[in-house]
Amino acid sequence: MGGYAPDQIKKTKGGATPPAVVGDGCDLAFQIDLVAVQSSISAGLNKNDELVVSLRIQGRIRSVVCETTAGAVVGTLAAFRGLSRLIGCLEQGVGYVAVVETASFSRCSVKVFRR
């Protein structure tokens, strides 16, 4: 319950570079570790497995999840500066795929591309 506000966020070390933007602004491509990994699902993934990037809406809040083709959520795309753009593109109907780079019970790294 720390009460952080968005304007308190500052760039620190680490990969805080926003995704590249070209064309209609939806040609996003980036690699990222998922947040809130669902350990039982992530543990069963292999390199190059493809995940579906989709929106999950709860009330007024939208989250971007990566899920298997069977609909099991692996984790969320939450910790990067291009998130609002990605949400906007998904709402326009743009499709993205997340390709698994590494996966374990506690960590899942993916490369995200436009379909």
Added chain:
Amino acid sequence: MKALLMSGGLDSAALAHWLRPEVCVTIDYGQIAAKGEIAASSALCTAMRLEHRRIAVDLSSLGSGSMADRPAVSGAAATEFWPYRNQMLVTLAAMMLMPQGVTEIMVGAVSTDRHADGKARFFRAMDRVLSVQEGGVRVTAPARHLSTPSLLRKSAFPYDLIGLTFSCHVHEFACGQCGGCLKHRECVDAVYSRTDEQVI
């Protein structure tokens, strides 16, 4: 027996890793993000080989602020303020664990907590309230003097477990936009040399 209130966020996860309580307790009190907190806490405890217990009591009709999907009450220091939240969580945990012999309930408050129920005066008062009752249970906040980045470093919390943590206040799946998610990102960036989030 020492118990830790665990939400699955960075602070309680780091405390669990550092102090290894006999039991970690996650409470679904009707907050919007309850499912995410329970999933994260359960996975973290499994990974750290700690016992995890859950309490479910639907108090959503009494909540306010973003964690209850309602307007914040007047005077709230932040949008997620839920009146008497830590007092309620400590009490519920004590109600379940006192009969089983708990001696101490730890809370994952840190130095940057802005609400009154995250401050030293509150914890002194809660410690007094519980310790004068049957069971003599103590209430502590071992990281109250530390910031979240300092706690992550002191606890040697491994980056490999960061992916299991969950700090969202407003969604079952981390939204990346609320105060909890933004704090999570800021603190992880401050502590770990991340190799993720590369533009391709």
